[in-house]
Amino acid sequence: MDSEHQAQLEAEALSRRVLVHDILRRLRGQPNDLLPYSAVSSLRPRGESYKGLQTIEVDKIIGSVDRYGDFDAEFMPKEPFTLDRWTKLRQAQLEGVEFPPIHVYKVGDAYFVKDGNHRTALAKAQGQHYIDAYVIELEVPVDLDPDDTLKDVILKGEYAAFLEQTRLPELRPHHEPILFSRPGRYDVLLDHIRTHQYFMGLDQKRSIGWEEAVADWYDNLYLPTILEIRENGVLKNFPGRTEADLYLWISDHRYFLSQAIGHDVGPEEAALSVQRSVQKGPISRFLDWLGRFFVRQSPQPG
Template sequence: MDTKTGRFPTATRTFLPRRPERREELVSMSMNEQSNRTRARHEVERARFLGDVRDLLAILRREPNELLPFEWVRHLAPEGEHTLGVRAIPVEQIAGSVDRYREFDRHYLPRERHLDERWIGVRSAQLQGKELPPIQVYKVGELYFVKDGNHRVSVARRQGQKYIDAHVIELHVTVPPDEDDTLRDLIIKGEYARFLKETNLDRVVPGHREILFTTPGRYDRLIEHIRTRQYFLDRKPGRADQPPVTWEEAVESWYRRLYSRVVENLEKHDVMFRFPGRTEADLYLWIMDHRYFLTQKYGHDVGSEEATRDFRAHYAPPLYKRLRQRMRLLLKGDLGPAG
C-alpha cells in the first residue's frame, strides 16, 4: 500500500492478442453454418416445387395427396392405448399427423412457405452433425401419426432416411388403416370393427374372409341377415324340444351357409371380373336382394347359385364401362387380382 495515498497500487492488466488460429476457426465455423443454411434453403425450395408437381399429378389422377388427419382414427373405434417407448420406426410408414396434416402432402413434402425457416433449421442442424431428439408418434396398425416432429420427418423423408427414432404410443384397433385410405374408407373400417365386435366373427369363424364394403352403412344389413337366419333356424322342423339357437350359432351358420356360398359362386362363375372396383361383400348384398326378387317372381327359392348367374347376366356393366373403370383403378394402383 502506498503510505502517502493509503491506496493499493492498481494492478496492471496484460492483454494477450487473440490467437489467429482461433479467429480463423470462428470465421470458418460461421461460413460453414451459413453454407449449410444456404444449402438447406435450396433443398426446401426444391421440396416445395416437387410438392406442387405431386399436387398436380394427384388432381389429374383423381387421387388424394394429403396426410391422414389423426382425428379420422376415431372412426376405427380404438380400444385403448399403451406406450412402446423409444424405438426406430420406418419413415415410409408415417402416414398422418395430429395437427400439421395440411402443411405437408402425403409424401411429407412441405407446402407452406412461411414454415421454411423451421425446415431449414432442422436440415442445417442435420448437416452440422447435431443429434436431433426423437419425434413423438401414435401407432395405429402399421401406420404412424406424428404428434411432434413433423419437420424432422419431412427432412428425413426428403433425404431418403429409412428409420427415425420416435416415442411411440400404440392405439389398439380391430381393423387397421392403410396409407391410401380416405375418410370414407376409415368410416367403413370402423363399421366393420363394430360388426366384428357385435358378431364375435373372429372367434366364431377363425380365419374368415375379410368382409369389406365400398359404401358405408352396409353392415347393419348383414346384422339383419344374421337375425333372420337365427329366426328361421329356430323354426326348422325337429327343433321344437331343443334350446333356442344362440347368436353365435346363427353367426356361424350365416357365414358358412349363406355368405361363403355366395363367395364360392362368385369365384365359380367369374363374377368379380365383371364388377371392377367392387368387393365380395358388395356383390353378396346385391345377389341376396336379387335372390329374393327371383323367389318372389317364380314362387320358389331359386338358390344362391342361380341368383348369382342371373345377376351376372343381367346387371354386369357394359364392356366399355368396365374398361373405363379398370383403367381408372389401374392409374390409382387399386386394381386387384380380381380386376
C-alpha cells in the same frame, strides 16, 4: 455454399414440388391431406402398449396427431411457417446436428406422428427409408395399411363397429374379411342378419339369440355365397368392387330370381345367374330383366 443458403434453395425446390404434387393429385381426383390421428378412434382401439425405441419405415408414416393440417398427403410442408421450420431443420442437418427419435402411434402397419412432424417431413423429402422412433402400438380389430386414405379409414371404422356388434371374431375366429368399397353398407348387412334371425325363429318355432343368428348367417348364407363368387370367377366382371359388395347384390338378385321362378335358389344358382347376366350385352340384360319383371307381376297359382 454455406448451409443456410443451401437449405433455402432446397426449401424453394421443395415448395415447387409440393405445388406440382398438389395439382397432379387434384387432376387425378385424389385427396391430398395427411390423415388425422383422431380418425383412428373409429377403429374401436381396445388398448395400447409401449414398444420402446424402434427403427421404422418412413413410407409407413401416414398421419399426425395434431399437425395434419400443416402437411400434404406425402408429409410435405404446405404452409409457409411449416416450410420455414423445415428449412431451419435442414440447415441444422447440413451442419451435422443429430436429431432425437420421433414419437409415433402404430396402428396396424401404419404410423401417426405424435412428436417430430417436421423431422418426419425432412426424412420424407430426403428420401430417407428409415427413422428411429419411440413407438406406442394400438390394438385394433381392423388394421390400417400405409396406403390407406381417409375413406379407407372410414370404411374400416364401420367394419370395426360391425365386428363389435356381431362379435364375429369370437364366433368365427377365422372368418373371411367382409370389406365394402363404399360406406354405409354394414348397416344393410346388419339388417340382413336381423331378418335372418327373425325367419330362423319362425322356422324353428323358438326364440333365436343374436349370436346364434350371426353364426348361422355367416355359415349358411354369407360364406357359401362368397365361395361361389370365387369358384365362378364372378368378381372379375366388377372392377373396383369387393366380395361383400357382390354378396349384397347377389342377395337381392337371389330374392328376385326366387320370386320369378317360384322357389328359393341357393348361392350357387344366384351367383351363376349374375355371372350370365353380366356376360351378356346391355340389351340382352334388359330383356332378361323385363322377362323376370313380367313373371313376378303375373298371378301365381293358388
